[in-house]
Every structure is written in C-alpha cells, then in structure tokens.
Amino acid sequence: xxxxxxxxxxxxxxxxxxxxxxxxxxxxxxxxxxxxxxxxxxxxxxxxxxxxxxxxxxxxxxxxxxxxxxxxxxxxxxxxxxxxxxxxxxxxxxxxxxxxxxxxxxxxxxxxxxxxxxxxxxxxxxxxxxxxxxxxxxxxxxxxxxxxxxxxxxxxxxxxxxxxxxxxxxxxxxxxxxxxxxxxxxxxxxxxxxxxxxxxxxxxxxxxxxxxxxxxxxxxxxxxxxxxxxxxxxxxxxxxxxxxxxxxxxxxxxxxxxxxxxxxxxxxxxxxxxxxxxxxxxxxxxxxxxxxxxxxxxxxxxxxxxxxxxxxxxxxxxxxxxxxxxxxxxxxxxxxxxxxxxxxxxxxxxxxxxxxxxxxxxxxxxxxxxxxx
Amino acid sequence: xxxxxxxxxxxxxxxxxxxxxxxxxxxxxxxxxxxxxxxxxxxxxxxxxxxxxxxxxxxxxxxxxxxxxxxxxxxxxxxxxxxxxxxxxxxxxxxxxxxxxxxxxxxxxxxxxxxxxxxxxxxxxxxxxxxxxxxxxxxxxxxxxx
Numbered sequence: 058x059x060x061x062x063x064x065x066x067x068x069x070x071x072x073x074x075x076x077x078x079x080x081x082x083x084x085x086x087x088x089x090x091x092x093x094x095x096x097x098x099x100x101x102x103x104x105x106x107x108x109x110x111x112x113x114x115x116x117x118x119x120x121x122x123x124x125x126x127x128x129x130x131x132x133x134x135x136x137x138x139x140x141x142x143x144x145x146x147x148x149x150x151x152x153x154x155x156x157x158x159x160x161x162x163x164x165x166x167x168x169x170x171x172x173x174x175x176x177x178x179x180x181x182x183x184x185x186x187x188x189x190x191x192x193x194x195x196x197x198x199x200x201x202x203x204x205x206x207x208x209x210x211x212x213x214x215x216x217x218x219x220x221x222x223x224x225x226x227x228x229x230x231x232x233x234x235x236x237x238x239x240x241x242x243x244x245x246x247x248x249x250x251x252x253x254x255x256x257x258x259x260x261x262x263x264x265x266x267x268x269x270x271x272x273x274x275x276x277x278x279x280x281x282x283x284x285x286x287x288x289x290x291x292x293x294x295x296x297x298x299x300x301x302x303x304x305x306x307x308x309x310x311x312x313x314x315x316x317x318x319x320x321x322x323x324x325x326x327x328x329x330x331x332x333x334x335x336x337x338x339x340x341x342x343x344x345x346x347x348x349x350x351x352x353x354x355x356x357x358x359x360x361x362x363x364x365x366x367x368x369x370x371x372x373x374x375x376x377x378x379x380x381x382x383x384x385x386x387x388x389x390x391x392x393x394x395x396x397x398x399x400x401x402x403x404x405x406x407x408x409x410x411x412x413x414x415x416x417x418x419x420x421x422x423x424x425x426x427x428x429x430x
Numbered sequence: 431x432x433x434x435x436x437x438x439x440x441x442x443x444x445x446x447x448x449x450x451x452x453x454x455x456x457x458x459x460x461x462x463x464x465x466x467x468x469x470x471x472x473x474x475x476x477x478x479x480x481x482x483x484x485x486x487x488x489x490x491x492x493x494x495x496x497x498x499x500x501x502x503x504x505x506x507x508x509x510x511x512x513x514x515x516x517x518x519x520x521x522x523x524x525x526x527x528x529x530x531x532x533x534x535x536x537x538x539x540x541x542x543x544x545x546x547x548x549x550x551x552x553x554x555x556x557x558x559x560x561x562x563x564x565x566x567x568x569x570x571x572x573x574x575x576x
Binding site: 274279337346348349398 | 482483485513515516518519520521522523545546548550551552
C-alpha cells in the first residue's frame with residue numbers, strides 16, 4: 058500500500074499523444090543540406106565566414122559588421138526593437154542559430170538560401186551599405202588567403218565575389234546551432250521512460266499547455282520549434298509601423314531574386330539526377346497564397362527567453378507581453394486576416410506563468426565572441 | 431501484486447489531454463471507393479511516414495468498378511484544412527503521364543502522381559482526389575489527422 062501511495066504522489070503522467078508530441082520536439086537534428094552552396098559544410102569556408110562576419114571593413118562606413126546587429130552573446134540578436142547600423146531598420150533582428158534548417162530567409166522569406174540572404178544586409182543602405190565592388194575590394198584587401206583556400210581566389214566579377222562572401226558566411230552560420238537546452242535533457246529522459254525532475258512541476262505544466270490546450274505547437278513544432286512558414290497574427294497596430302505586406306511581397310520577390318536557387322550563382326549538387334528538380338521549394342511555391350497578407354515567418358523558440366524584443370517589428374518587450382497578446386488577441390489586423398487557428402487562450406495567470414516558465418527551459422548557453430574579432 | 435495495483439491505480443492519474451496535437455506518421459490507406467463508387471483509389475505518399483512542413487508527392491492508383499486500371503483519366507489531388515479555411519501554401523503539379531505527339535496522355539498501370547504538396551501545420555487536413563475518367567466524374571475525400 059505504501060508503494061501504491063508513493064507511486065500516485067507525483068501524477069505527472071503524460072498521455073501517449075503528449076509523449077509523441079514532446080518526442081517530436083527534441084533532440085536538435087543535424088543541419089539540413091544546403092544544396093546550392095558547395096562549401097556550406099567546408100570548415101575552411103566556415104573559418105573564412107567567421108572572419109567576414111566580424112569584419113566591419115565590408116561595410117561602406119567601415120564601422121558596421123554582421124556582428125554589429127547579430128551579437129553572439131545575445132544569441133545573434135541585438136536586444137533592440139529595430140537594428141541600428143548605418144541607418145535604422147524596420148524589422149527586428151532575428152537570431153541566426155537555426156538558419157541551417159530553414160527554407161526561406163528574412164522575416165518575409167524573400168531569399169531561398171542563407172548565402173543569398175547574407176548578401177542582402179551587406180548591400181542594404183540602412184545596414185552595411187556596400188556595393189559588390191566594395192565587397193570585392195575588401196575581400197582582396199583583407200581575406201585573399203581565405204578566398205584562395207576556399208574558392209581558389211577572389212572572383213573577377215564583383216557580384217560573383219559578393220556571392221563567395223555570402224557562401225562563406227553561410228558556412229559559418231551553419232556552425233551556430235543552438236546547444237541542447239534543459240528541455241532536451243527532460244525530453245531524453247522521457248523518451249527513455251523516466252519522467253524526471255529536470256523540469257519543475259510548473260515547467261511541466263507549461264509544457265502540457267504548449268503541446269495541448271494552448272496549441273502553441275501548431276506553428277512552433279519540431280525540434281526547432283517552428284513550421285518554417287508564415288502567419289498573420291493580427292498584431293496590434295503601432296503608430297509608426299505603417300503597413301508591411303510581409304510574406305505577400307516576399308513570396309513574389311524570391312521568385313525573381315537574381316540570387317535565387319534558379320540563378321547561375323547557385324551551385325548544383327554533383328549527385329543531382331539529370332531529371333531531378335533542383336529547386337522544388339521555389340517551383341511549387343504559391344506566391345499568391347491568400348493567407349500571406351501581412352504574414353511573417355514563424356521564429357524558432359530556441360533561446361527565445363534571451364532574444365527579446367519579439368515579433369517581426371519588435372513590438373513586445375517581454376515574453377509576458379507576447380503571452381498576454383495570445384491570451385486575449387486584441388484588435389484586428391490592418392491587412393488580411395488573423396490566422397484562423399488563433400483563438401484567445403483565456404488562461405489563468407498561473408497558466409501564463411507556467412507557459413513562460415516552460416519557454417525558459419529552451420535556453421542554452423550563448424556562444425562566446427571570438428577572441429580577436 | 432502491489433506494484434500491479436499501483437500501476438492500475440495510477441492509470442487514471444494523468445489528466446485528460448484536450449486538443450493535444452499529435453505529430454503522427456500518416457497511416458497506410460486501403461483502397462478506397464470514390465463517392466459514387468465509379469472508381470477505386472489506392473494512394474501512398476513519398477516520403478512515408480509523412481513529415482510536417484516538408485514537400486511530398488502522392489502516387490495514386492486508379493481502378494474501375496471491376497478492378498481494372500484506369501489509364502486515361504484526369505486526376506487532380508489537393509488538400510485543405512476545413513476548420514481553418516485554407517489549403518496548402520504550395521501549388522502542386524499533377525504528372526501528365528506518357529503523352530504522344532498529338533498530346534494524348536495516358537497513365538500506365540493507372541498510376542497518377544502529384545508533386546509539390548506540403549502540410550505546413552498539424553491538425554485535420556482533407557485530402558481530395560478529383561477524377562474525370564471514362565465512367566464519369568467522381569471524387570474521394572480522405573481525412574488526414576496530423
């Protein structure tokens with residue numbers, strides 16, 4: 058009888074469905090291939106990319122590097138609502154830790170590879186403001202050895218040289234995967250049959266809400282906690298925000314992007330069959346999908362507690378503010394309609410706190426900045 | 431025995447889960463008759479099991495009421511989330527089959543393929559096969575819970 062009482066004293070049991078969902082959230086898998094970048098997993102390219110990432114000489118003002126806004130100690134975000142570089146941006150700086158699993162890049166998905174995306178901020182007048190010619194000159198001046206090792210030299214064409222930089226930057230970014238978090242240790246224990254105390258009762262309550270009643274997992278699913286898709290949340294309008302079409306514009310832009318998968322700058326895997334489609338995501342993309350009006354990419358929740366502020370426009374300064382929004386879903390979207398799956402959570406204060414407590418279990422150690430950036 | 435009692439006693443302890451989203455493999459599907467029973471559709475996905483948020487293709491084999499392959503039909507495959515009011519965010523393409531110089535196409539063995547499908551959210555999807563063939567037009571709806 059004593060055993061019976063002890064066995065029932067901790068009623069933390071999960072249903073088979075809950076266990077299956079929790080198992081689907083961990084562990085973090087190996088990065089997906091990057092078929093249009095033949096140096097994506099070349100260690101020498103990653104070293105070159107790291108040097109480029111911290112090189113302010115690539116910017117037109119000589120003061121701005123990728124790392125200016127993607128700060129390693131902040132999980133490659135900047136802690137600001139909008140990035141401030143040469144100018145001030147209009148969208149929040151996303152983390153880079155999960156790019157190796159992505160399909161579309163930028164908040165609106167207007168790039169279909171990390172290397173193509175990386176050339177965007179280098180050329181954006183508000184960010185690094187460089188031209189391909191400036192980038193090419195900087196590569197020759199400061200990175201010739203690395204370029205020689207990885208690509209056999211700096212390309213003669215300025216755009217080709219810029220693409221070399223982008224591909225090396227991708228190789229580096231693919232090494233930034235988040236480390237396992239406390240949640241992963243709990244999920245591993247659970248998969249092995251032990252409902253361990255790696256998570257507290259409150260955190261487990263938050264996890265139960267996350268995979269259940271709160272339906273967070275509808276969009277934040279898989280080990281990266283994202284569906285890699287785009288949704289209109291019907292965020293509150295903001296005085297200085299204007300109207301941002303989001304994915305509705307980005308889906309059209311990626312199809313005509315001069316650096317997309319179909320461009321001559323994209324590498325082709327040597328083992329790609331002659332009749333295989335090299336760009337399936339681009340080929341089958343529905344650029345006019347109606348629900349993409351003012352929709353933005355679902356961010357990963359890995360290290361979410363360390364990457365405030367939140368949403369594509371950084372309008373929420375804390376996780377509590379984000380959860381308060383989902384709890385009541387105030388207002389109506391200025392463009393399009395709110396994702397129909399969203400309904401006010403109407404949770405208790407304790408439940409909201411439990412959800413936040415669970416989200417904090419997704420935090421892992423932040424990478425250190427290089428010794429000599 | 432004590433342990434058995436403990437386990438039995440605790441079976442009711444876990445709270446009933448509501449709205450649990452289960453990311454489960456797509457089960458195999460037996461041959462299914464279309465709504466008017468003009469045809470039978472047997473289908474499978476590649477990859478299988480079906481992962482979320484990943485492009486996949488469907489191979490459907492179409493037979494008539496006597497079980498013979500239907501090679502000269504048009505089969506369109508689509509999917510929607512009825513409760514969410516939207517379909518897929520991709521534009522799938524139906525394989526045109528083997529076509530002659532005049533543009534007449536057949537599907538040897540009654541096999542039809544559609545590529546570029548993607549279920550980008552878990553939940554209830556409705557897979558729809560629209561058939562326009564020798565016996566007339568008909569359709570098949572298959573609920574898919576992801």
